[in-house]
Amino acid sequence: MKKNIAIVDDHELVAKGVSQFFTDHPRFEVITILNDPLEALERIPILKPQIVLMDLDMPKLNGLELMEKVRARLPETHFVILTMHVDKNTVKKAMDLGAMGYVSKNADETEFIACVEKVAKGDKFYSQDAMQALLHNSSKIGKSNVAKLSALTPRETEILKHVAEGLSNKEIAEELFIAVRTVETHRKTVMEKLQVNKVAGLVRIAVQEGLI
């Protein structure tokens, strides 16, 4: 028995193009194309398709919200996101809300079909670019327990704090009523004592030590 597919996309052309991939397909059948997400919210629980192919950016109701609402009532429905947005936050949110598949609208047919096949079997499939987006990395600088500042004099600690506050050497000199050259020397000493060779290292330690 063929698996039933519903397509939700406010762009008629796109929806039609997608549906044509499944014309005469042995294992899948497109049972409905819905261009209005609110209509989709009504119809999907009635039609109970196994797979929903869905755009994200839609007027009135966003794809992720639609998915959340539908899955609250039909948790077994598999959602495949079909979108132009492949950024970390969106991908991550989709993943957290339980989307089984995630494909860029720029993906080629093979990747697209592969995705639907996998999802139909109950596996997750996130396309290459979506996975890559998830790897966009940043890290929060947290507090550390290792006291690194014990080697610094109070004046050096003060300089470190001002550097991390974004003050230039000149501004620090004015703030502390000392010469710019003196600030430069202190800065160098601080870097040596903390064994860092970049401003970034200074900033990180200042935050870890709670100076900021």
Added chain:
Amino acid sequence: MNRYFIILLGVLCVSTGLRQDLADSVFNNIADVKTYNTDSAYTLLKNLSITTRKDSLRYIRVWAAILEDQGKLEEAKNLLLENISRCTSQDTAELSESTNNLGLLYSNQGENDSAGIYLIKSLEYRNQLGDSLKIAASLGNLGLLFSNQSNYQKAEEYLRKALNLKLKSSASTRSLGIGYLNLGLAIGNQGRYEEELGLYRLSLKYFQEINDLRGVSMLYNNFGWNYHHAIYNPDSAIFYYKKAIAIRKDLKNILGTAQSMTNLAELYIKLGNQTEALKLLEESEDLAFEADSKREIYLVELNYARFLESIGDYQAALEKLKVAEAYEDSVINLESRTKVLELETKYATAQKEQQIANQKLQLSEKEASLRTQQLQIAGLIGGLVILILFGLVFYNQYRAKQNQKLQAAILSEKERGFESIIIATEEERKRISKDLHDGIGQQLSALKMALNNMVGKVNDDEQREDLELISEQFSKSAEEVRQVSHQMMPRTLMDYGLIGAIEDLLQNSFKFSDIQYDFEHHNVDQRFEERVEISLYRVLQELINNVIKHSGASEVSVQLLKNKDKLVLFVEDNGKGLDGAKTDGQGFLNIKSRLDMVKGSVNYTPSLESGTSATVSIPIA
């Protein structure tokens, strides 16, 4: 009259000399330039960037000195008073300078009591500081003040103290020249003319040594005066006056030239050579007009009038007075015009009275009446001058205030215009980005899918290859549209804020380069004002662009922190540094104007690994 001018010159000369002694070389230079060209000094001063309170105090003091040179005495006085009130007890040096300048200013205005108070204050401050040259300068100024009060004995005492101190502490040649000149004058005023000449000769030697023509010409003028009035030797007097005139002409010192000419003219009158005298006065008049200086014309005409008056030509004297009056500012014209009319009537009456007196009385009585008349005229002229000065000061203040208002208005208008342009641009970008993304982008995707669908149905291999090629092109176009749309207005920024947007920006920017990056943040999970977020994002975009295009770096660190009331962004690379790059390029300008809009700032320092570290701060509410 001539003696008065000589004393006045002495004061001016010393006052500039003192300001030359300012400690800091920058302000020192400006004070130096001011001696020769007030406008250049003003330009130099305006271009200084003042960052510290100490500098701002100095700046205001030098500015006041320039204003004083421009004749804006009241403005200068107010600035100095304000400066003094801003000083704390730690600013002894500044206090000593400002009180000194204020004292000199009062002294120039003839307000001897106030002048004395401030000059003594300055001397006290300077005694605290212990700089003997400055102490000497203060003593000298007090000496000159006593001269002004005609207390020449006291004057001599102070000027001698000053000179001795200067000699002991190896003062500059110029300063010594001035010291001898002023002491000579004080002694001359006590009738010791030979001694006076001896001191002048010493002074002359110093001025000649450093080729200070201003000083030399002043001395020649005084020599002339001495030979003219004290030790009567008309030939020598004429010789020195002429030398003074020649030098002052060369120096384009119009006022000085005119003064020496007037002195010489007076001598010629004494010698009965009125033609020569008139010629000189006419020439000095021409000089003043040639220089087109209101102040000089006014003063020269006033001298001319006095001369004409002294030879009894009241009608001509009145003409000259009218010219003088015309060169004062128009604001006070109404008042002064009535004054002149009054004067005219009085002249006419006085003349008639004189005629009657002539007929009635004997020659001796006639002379007596002439004297009274002269006194009256002098009084009237004095009144007129005070009136004119008062009006001038008032008008200048008014004009300065108006000008300030206008400048402020223009500036805020510019800022507003600039800001609205950026806001409009961002709005437009948002709109175009959305249109591109939702319209053309989606359509391209749909067309590509439709095409792919066709490929599956075509049997002809060649045709299928062509279609696949076209489909690939569609993919590229769709990707390009997506990229452009994203660059125009990153939706992540609007939807998720700075961290998400920066992550995306870094990933996309460095995707095709060999540059390793890391991004750390602290305390910035919340959302900020849209303009702050967009500005910071755009600035980072430019900085990243610079790193990729120009730095040759292999590593970049990006850090974003919130710290009390500002957002701080650090972008550091290990490239070749900013040395070769132009920081006035379009990219840097973009950064600067973006930040100006949100009152942010950026500074670039060489990073330890020879790359660049850019620090961006944006205040948040």
